[in-house]
Amino acid sequence: MQLLTGIILGLSWGFAGHTFRQKTKLSAVAVSSLLTLAAALILPGMFVDGPLFALICTAVSYVTMSSTERLNRLWETLMVSAICALVVFFGQNLLVGIGGRLGTFAALSVLIFTVPKAHKHLITGRR
Amino acid sequence: MLCQHVLILLPLIVAAVELISPFFPLAGHRICLVLLGAVFLIVPKKCGLGNWRNVLASALLSGGGAVATYLLANSLSLGPLIASAAVGLAAAVFLAEQQQLVVYLGTFVGMTSTLHFPSIILVAAAGLIGGVLWEVLNEAWNGVGGRLGTLAATAVLAILLTFGGGL
Numbered sequence: 001m002q003l004l005t006g007i008i009l010g011l012s013w014g015f016a017g018h019t020f021r022q023k024t025k026l027s028a029v030a031v032s033s034l035l036t037l038a039a040a041l042i043l044p045g046m047f048v049d050g051p052l053f054a055l056i057c058t059a060v061s062y063v064t065m066s067s068t069e070r071l072n073r074l075w076e077t078l079m080v081s082a083i084c085a086l087v088v089f090f091g092q093n094l095l096v097g098i099g100g101r102l103g104t105f106a107a108l109s110v111l112i113f114t115v116p117k118a119h120k121h122l123i124t125g126r127r
Numbered sequence: 128m129l130c131q132h133v134l135i136l137l138p139l140i141v142a143a144v145e146l147i148s149p150f151f152p153l154a155g156h157r158i159c160l161v162l163l164g165a166v167f168l169i170v171p172k173k174c175g176l177g178n179w180r181n182v183l184a185s186a187l188l189s190g191g192g193a194v195a196t197y198l199l200a201n202s203l204s205l206g207p208l209i210a211s212a213a214v215g216l217a218a219a220v221f222l223a224e225q226q227q228l229v230v231y232l233g234t235f236v237g238m239t240s241t242l243h244f245p246s247i248i249l250v251a252a253a254g255l256i257g258g259v260l261w262e263v264l265n266e267a268w269n270g271v272g273g274r275l276g277t278l279a280a281t282a283v284l285a286i287l288l289t290f291g292g293g294l
Binding site: 029030032033034036037040041054058063064066069070080095097100106107108 | 138139141142145146193206207208209211212213215216218219220224227228230231235236237238239240242243253268269270271272273274275276277278279280281282283284287
């Protein structure tokens, strides 16, 4: 249940981030900061596991900073958001207290999705 | 280009070392020593530094972001997430886009726990290194969300591997 809630919240934050990036002229830093602020202020008061969910949503906000060359469509952002939620959930005991760990998890999630996409021809045999 | 990937992969390698350390307790320390050697001996020779003025400006912006976040998070007890977001929003309002990114990188460094960085001097040093890494690793992982955090974690780990701090 905890993981499912984390994924759903991650998808919501991913959707919000993608929408803000596409529909407004806010910079990537502004969008990520706003999403992080919302996650840190709202989620810990709403859920027992709120601090963990805040971490997941913050990491997803970093995912939404990806360029349109990496993640262009909404489904791509949502897919990476779900991967990121899983990575943060299962990696919550790694790099504890190290600044940048959520960004590292976000980057790992983006690479898990984009590297196979970029080298799809190696798997399918077609360019 | 290869040396840039070696450097930016540092946090992920350390995370992997943390994962395997219960099975190979001695291997973790040896891997960390090799990493330290790679960071301070090989990489500066292979990765070129660009214009030193840009490097200095980035280092100062990143260091400033790190110190501001650390102070807000710990002295005002805002916590790392709110502190980082507040400094990031301030940067987004007052600075140009490239400078915002460097300050935001610094805020990630400033999110480090006081258990690892009990002194603000270490935070400032890691922040400065973060700014240098921003200039050195300008071609690695472009457009990947979370790249700034990875650079920040690399800077923090470089300081922790050098001075110790509970890895």
